Amino acid sequence: MMGLGLIICAGVLAGVAWQWYRYPGRWEHAFSPRHTEARKVLSDARGAARAWERWKNQTESKARNDADAAEKAREERLHRLEQRIASLSSPGSGERVESLGELDLFQHVLVVRSASGTRSIALAGMKVRFEPGLKIHSVYCTDADGHVHRAKYPHLASSPGSEAELFDEDRVRDFAVVIENTVAQENTFRGRLPRQLKKAQSKWEEAQADASEVDAARARLQKVRQRNGTDPRGEAVEARLAEASRDWERLTGRIPPR
Numbered sequence: 321m322m323g324l325g326l327i328i329c330a331g332v333l334a335g336v337a338w339q340w341y342r343y344p345g346r347w348e349h350a351f352s353p354r355h356t357e358a359r360k361v362l363s364d365a366r367g368a369a370r371a372w373e374r375w376k377n378q379t380e381s382k383a384r385n386d387a388d389a390a391e392k393a394r395e396e397r398l399h400r401l402e403q404r405i406a407s408l409s410s411p412g413s414g415e416r417v418e419s420l421g422e423l424d425l426f427q428h429v430l431v432v433r434s435a436s437g438t439r440s441i442a443l444a445g446m447k448v449r450f451e452p453g454l455k456i457h458s459v460y461c462t463d464a465d466g467h468v469h470r471a472k473y474p475h476l477a478s479s480p481g482s483e484a485e486l487f488d489e490d491r492v493r494d495f496a497v498v499i500e501n502t503v504a505q506e507n508t509f510r511g512r513l514p515r516q517l518k519k520a521q522s523k524w525e526e527a528q529a530d531a532s533e534v535d536a537a538r539a540r541l542q543k544v545r546q547r548n549g550t551d552p553r554g555e556a557v558e559a560r561l562a563e564a565s566r567d568w569e570r571l572t573g574r575i576p577p578r
Contacts (some may be wrong), residue, residue: 328494339351340478341577343568343573343576344574344575344576345571345572345573345574346572347540349572355571358567358571362564362565362576365557365560365561365563365564366561366564366578367577368557368560368561369558369560372557375555376551378549379544380541380544380545383537383540383544383545384541384543386537386540387534387540387541389537390533390536390537391534392539393533394527394531394533394534397415397527398524398527398528401520401523401524405517405520405521405524406519408513408516408517409517411427411509413426413428413431413440414426414427414429415427417498417502418498420473420474420487420492420495421471421473421487422434423459423471423495425498425499427443427502427506428442428443428506429442429443430446430461430499430510432469439514440464441461441469443502443506443507444463444464444503444506444507444510445463445464445507446461446463446499446503446506447462448460448461448496448499448500448503449462449496450493450496452489454476455474455475455476456472456474456475457472457473457487457489457492458470458471458472459473459492459495459496459499461499473487473492474486474487475487475488475489499577522565565578
């Protein structure tokens with residue numbers, strides 16, 4: 321109970337101190353009913369000034385947020401176009417399509433894995449041929465320069481008890497077809513690439529040159545600031561607060577805070 325009493329006392333003292341800070345002078349100026357009207361005049365003037373500042377800040381904040389949003393939207397559009405140009409200029413491997421044995425097929429390249437390491441073969445212009453064998457099925461991949469890679473897929477165990485993976489003919493044939501279809505898609509992609517790249521670069525240049533939405537939003541912000549700066553309502557509430565402060569100073573000899 322004693323702790324609660326101390327808390328209550330501290331709260332009361334804080335309230336008294338705040339009231340005296342807001343209405344400086346002698347005790348009766350801050351608390352006496354005789355000066356209630358003087359305190360109300362000052363309080364109302366402060367409230368009107370705060371309301372005006374709040375409204376002014378809200379209107380300017382909205383206009384500023386609109387300008388920031390327009391700038392961000394422009395930057396994001398430029399970034400998307402830059403990413404598009406980068407992806408067209410350097411497509412990389414692309415997404416994985418399928419894998420079988422030593423071959424990993426991606427959208428733009430065929431990756432060959434072997435004991436000595438891995439290497440990538442560009443799909444554009446590649447020729448693919450499946451060839452069955454008595455013990456090993458083969459997929460021959462000839463790149464655009466004429467270099468041939470043979471991928472081997474055994475379908476008979478090399479020795480009794482061997483744990484090596486075996487591949488039936490249909491599975492290997494289907495994989496070869498997937499490679500051929502992916503090569504066809506890559507050839508189409510490469511054929512369209514120059515036009516797509518030129519289009520993306522043109523869009524980037526247009527977006528870079530076009531700052532109309534940003535300029536319009538900034539102009540609106542400037543207009544709001546100028547309007548608020550010359551609005552007679554602002555001058556009126558400031559004059560009202562200044563007069564109330566002078567009246568309080570004449571009454572108490574103390575200048576009140578805003």
